[in-house]
Amino acid sequence: MAALLQICPPAPRWVGFWLVLALLGSSLQAGGQNLPSLNSLSLKFAPQHLVQSGYWLEIEHQRKSKPQQSFILTPQLYSGPAGNPNGARQSIPANEDESVRGFGLQVQHRLYETPSKAAFPAGFYVSYGPHIQHFEMTFHRDSWREIQGPGDLPYYEYGPVPYTEKITRYGASVQLGYQAPLPPGPVFVDLYVGLGWRQSNTKSPFNGSQYRSGSSDYGHEGVYFPAGVKIG
Template sequence: MAAPLQICPPAPRWGGLWLALALLSFSLRAGGQNLPVLNASSLKFAPQHVVMSGYWLEVEHQRARHPQQSLTLTPQLYYGPTGRPDGARSANPLNEDESVRGFGVQGQHRFYVVPARAAFPAGLYVSYGPHFQHFLMTFHRSSWREIQGPGNLPYYEYGPVRFTEKIIRYGGSMQVGYQAPLPPGPVFIDLFMGLGWRQSHSNSAIEGRQYRSGSSNYGHQGFYFPAGVKIGVALSALRPRPSATM
């Protein structure tokens, strides 16, 4: 008699999270024998944030006593038009001339699970850490406004009125990525993706929140999926080598 057909159970919902935790646990047990002690530093730029008028510059520094670990610090500057994240224009069709000014910072602890030989930390990594952001959104919307008329008499005029919205956002994320050199120089590429959570608070003269249309918008809160690319240069490789003496 043929054996009954066995149906495999569905994959657990948290399978990806357990895999990330397993990689992190492995990285904690891994030694530094596969990666030379470089005490290297690098500088990276994340171009995908420019479409949101955001300029992210990340500094990574290898821990001297733990060569498979590094610390990253990413200051962020926002200045310019808001762009159209997640259909923000269709979500707020009445807003015009939208712009953003702001700043932020992100810090992460990185573990190179499968290190690669390079003049700086490279290979498959797992990282985690918090972030904080502050935005000042400015936009115009047609509304009634009081102005001074002849004889200093007030009257109402319907037209574009300037409004602002202040947003404070904070949270944290866990990421998996791969950092690899681009021969022949000290330039490298960093590809990553992950899972994060953030909380957002806003203050506006208009009822409702204007910038929560999706996970890429400035006022979004909840779970999100950070992903992208960074282009960097190894600062240690740019240092002049001491000349040989006779």
């Protein structure tokens, strides 16, 4: 389960964090001058994914004909040091210099309990939908490698060797949550918990994935429990 409170991410992750805040800030400044109608878009950022060098920006659009319903699109970008919220990966030898690059997309249909009186959808809700993610994990591990010596003669040297593991993951989830404004507005917060399932396909230079230490790891598959906070 993704924790609601995480330790601040390392310095390389703050670059993307400030870019997202700048985007949200410009949107909120415009909203403060002229509050959007119920049918406008709302943007939300999920900070808990920073621990895995993930940047999630959620775009929510409320239906004009049915104001208790909305559609959500969540593009995801991963770039930076590989995080491990589940703790040490005990089942494999120690990897060094682990990093992740990847992307993902989640699509959801959301149903609110009652029509919102705010300038955006608010209140208790249930949402559901599929998602897909792709990761390229790079790391070093000590091993024997062949290198060219004097006179182009090959010989073996023991030391760190670079490896890459590619992971494609897809699945679906159902989430229950509550979205509400934070006085005086127009900032709002979205808290949620849920239940999901996902399948993971891996291309690895070793037997099995190196990244299945728990439900929050990049290569996890099976049942998981999404939870967290979003700020918009």
